[in-house]
Amino acid sequence: MSTEALENLLRENRHFPPTPEFAAAANAKADMYEEADADRLVFWAKQAGELQWESPWTQVLDWSNAPFVRWFDGGKLNVSVNCVDRHVAAGHGNQVAYFFEGEPGDSQTITYAQLLHDVSQAANALEALGVQAGDRVAIYLPMIPEAVVAMLACARIGAVHSVVFGGFSAEALRSRIEDAQAVLVITADGGNRKGKPMLLKQAVDDAVALSPSVRNVLVVRRTGQEVAWTDKDLWWHEQLAEQPKTHEAQAFDAEHPLFILYTSGTTGKPKGILHTTGGYLTQVAFTHKNVFDLKPDTDVYWCTADVGWITGHSYVVFGPLANRATSLIYEGTPDTPHNGRWWELIEKYGVTILYTAPTAIRTFMKWGRAVPDGFDMSSLRLLGSVGEPINPEAWMWYRHVIGGDRCPIVDTWWQTETGAIMISPLPGVTATKPGSAMHALPGIGADVIDDEARPVGKGGGGYLVLTEPWPSMLRGIWGDPERYAETYWSRFANTYFAGDGAKFDDDGAVWLLGRVDDVMNVSGHRISTAEVESALVSHPAVAEAAVVGAADETTGQGIVAFVILRQDVEPDEHIGVALRHHVAKEIGPIARPKQILVVAELPKTRSGKIMRRLLRDIAEHRSIGDVTTLADPMVMHLIGEGLTAAKGAED
Numbered sequence: 212m213s214t215e216a217l218e219n220l221l222r223e224n225r226h227f228p229p230t231p232e233f234a235a236a237a238n239a240k241a242d243m244y245e246e247a248d249a250d251r252l253v254f255w256a257k258q259a260g261e262l263q264w265e266s267p268w269t270q271v272l273d274w275s276n277a278p279f280v281r282w283f284d285g286g287k288l289n290v291s292v293n294c295v296d297r298h299v300a301a302g303h304g305n306q307v308a309y310f311f312e313g314e315p316g317d318s319q320t321i322t323y324a325q326l327l328h329d330v331s332q333a334a335n336a337l338e339a340l341g342v343q344a345g346d347r348v349a350i351y352l353p354m355i356p357e358a359v360v361a362m363l364a365c366a367r368i369g370a371v372h373s374v375v376f377g378g379f380s381a382e383a384l385r386s387r388i389e390d391a392q393a394v395l396v397i398t399a400d401g402g403n404r405k406g407k408p409m410l411l412k413q414a415v416d417d418a419v420a421l422s423p424s425v426r427n428v429l430v431v432r433r434t435g436q437e438v439a440w441t442d443k444d445l446w447w448h449e450q451l452a453e454q455p456k457t458h459e460a461q462a463f464d465a466e467h468p469l470f471i472l473y474t475s476g477t478t479g480k481p482k483g484i485l486h487t488t489g490g491y492l493t494q495v496a497f498t499h500k501n502v503f504d505l506k507p508d509t510d511v512y513w514c515t516a517d518v519g520w521i522t523g524h525s526y527v528v529f530g531p532l533a534n535r536a537t538s539l540i541y542e543g544t545p546d547t548p549h550n551g552r553w554w555e556l557i558e559k560y561g562v563t564i565l566y567t568a569p570t571a572i573r574t575f576m577k578w579g580r581a582v583p584d585g586f587d588m589s590s591l592r593l594l595g596s597v598g599e600p601i602n603p604e605a606w607m608w609y610r611h612v613i614g615g616d617r618c619p620i621v622d623t624w625w626q627t628e629t630g631a632i633m634i635s636p637l638p639g640v641t642a643t644k645p646g647s648a649m650h651a652l653p654g655i656g657a658d659v660i661d662d663e664a665r666p667v668g669k670g671g672g673g674y675l676v677l678t679e680p681w682p683s684m685l686r687g688i689w690g691d692p693e694r695y696a697e698t699y700w701s702r703f704a705n706t707y708f709a710g711d712g713a714k715f716d717d718d719g720a721v722w723l724l725g726r727v728d729d730v731m732n733v734s735g736h737r738i739s740t741a742e743v744e745s746a747l748v749s750h751p752a753v754a755e756a757a758v759v760g761a762a763d764e765t766t767g768q769g770i771v772a773f774v775i776l777r778q779d780v781e782p783d784e785h786i787g788v789a790l791r792h793h794v795a796k797e798i799g800p801i802a803r804p805k806q807i808l809v810v811a812e813l814p815k816t817r818s819g820k821i822m823r824r825l826l827r828d829i830a831e832h833r834s835i836g837d838v839t840t841l842a843d844p845m846v847m848h849l850i851g852e853g854l855t856a857a858k859g860a861e862d
């Protein structure tokens with residue numbers, strides 16, 4: 212058995228420093244690391260000071276009751292005032308807060324002044340419905356401006372929002388309403404997805420029928436389709452129209468709850484991750500400004516995430532608005548009405564900063580570079596990635612084809628639980644390496660340790676941990692303090708266990724290696740799924756790959772790889788041999804898959820994460836497990852077909 216928690220296998224020697232021009236103009240300079248190291252709490256207090264507080268805090272950090280934390284205790288502020296009112300008051304009312312593009316091609320331009328009107332009316336409407344500070348409000352909407360307005364209106368009156376992704380089922384919505392005991396649901400008649408109206412309201416009706424805590428349902432009219440109506444339902448536009456366009460906002464404690472967001476854990480029951488006000492807004496604003504180098508007067512920023520995910524909360528809504536950004540919101544999918552829709556939008560709006568996920572990038576690689584090459588994307592100046600490890604080949608493609616070799620890439624590691632970016636390059640400082648999230652941000656403590664909590668040091672692999680409390684950290688799991696302490700703080704003393712494998716390279720840069728439960732054990736060597744997948748994707752025939760460890764009599768686990776070939780590659784009987792050889796060459800014989808299966812699709816959750824559990828079922832010849840969280844349950848059927856076609860690729 213190896214002494215390292217994870218084998219350190221792949222080497223990456225390419226690196227890309229920022230241009231001198233980018234570095235000179237960057238918001239964050241190299242001395243920010245030293246400043247934060249000199250005194251972490253002074254550093255975070257300075258960042259918090261960029262916000263507008265109604266009364267000052269008395270203590271920056273209270274960690275005396277660990278793992279329960281308080282940041283900026285005693286301070287009071289209003290999130291909605293920080294995101295909207297103060298910019299209007301400073302004379303920026305005419306600046307665009309959001310360009311909205313609907314999937315059918317309709318568009319809206321919403322200035323900060325307009326946003327203030329909308330949020331004020333919505334806050335008045337919520338209060339008129341009896342919603343009070345501390346009450347929970349479920350938001351189940353498509354990617355439309357009303358989603359942002361609803362979140363800000365809740366924050367404005369101190370109500371706690373729980374956004375449920377519009378692609379989730381009635382049952383998922385019901386269980387989240389019940390867990391939080393929501394009093395109000397904000398939804399829409401529908402949304403537009405892949406050229407068709409998507410049905411939302413029926414799911415709400417089904418969920419609300421079983422949810423006695425819900426008093427009312429506010430319904431945004433988006434598609435205009437016929438919907439059933441219950442006696443709890445009220446039209447959003449009618450309720451808002453009756454309300455005054457101003458609303459006196461009250462300040463709330465820094466530790467007042469801001470939102471709950473449910474995320475999956477290792478057990479079936481989703482965890483309601485709780486975030487609060489002052490620390491959260493401090494860190495999302497700080498990271499948004501410095502990681503994306505936001506220049507509020509000139510940038511057009513586009514984070515493609517849905518508000519149903521943490522990325523949508525922190526980097527579509529709160530971070531950008533706190534920094535007075537001009538953002539783009541797009542309702543639909545990248546392939547509607549054609550595969551170049553995103554690039555068309557970048558050209559149309561002159562987008563300068565694009566923040567998206569590796570799964571999208573790999574899809575675009577599969578479609579081929581001719582699609583983006585058809586558009587003028589010279590406005591882009593910075594690219595971001597989030598959600599899973601980005602393979603070096605996808606990173607290089609992103610840099611070359613989308614960024615024209617001119618834009619720094621920030622690969623940002625963080626989680627629903629961390630609330631904001633934790634590990635990332637600073638784009639004007641860091642010489643980035645393709646596939647590495649590089650270093651903990653200033654003010655953040657991260658390390659990689661082994662089973663005995665010993666730091667592995669440069670060149671070593673193990674578990675990623677966060678060694679210091681940080682302002683935007685989760686404050687708990689809604690209604691379950693024990694599960695909070697147990698899940699995150701019990702494996703290693705006083706240290707946050709992120710559940711991810713990671714390694715330091717010889718220069719001390721951090722490489723994320725996927726969730727720890729995705730780690731395979733082959734002949735006593737612990738090998739990350741991410742490294743083998745990267746090796747496979749670096750082969751010219753492969754568009755996308757997922758690998759799992761399947762039980763093997765001699766080696767403990769054997770590696771089974773599922774691969775999607777590029778569109779122009781015909782599968783033949785040699786491909787399996789070629790890919791096994793390629794992985795052996797890239798990583799070493801230990802990582803050579805025992806089986807390669809060519810498939811047409813991979814099973815993914817709605818947020819784009821590969822469901823390796825289902826692939827493991829196939830690899831171990833079990834009947835397929837629960838597929839309810841799959842974005843498209845038909846995928847498992849397609850994989851079945853792919854398998855029959857790929858017999859020749861087996862060992």
Ligand code: PRX
Binds near residue numbers: 600601725
């Ligand atoms: O495994 C890591 C992966 O996504 C997990 C967090 O997922 P979620 O809470 O849904 O938040 C996603 C958006 C922040 C992490 O534990 N992950 C996220 N970003 C990266 C990543 N893995 C590698 N590199 C990243 N940049």
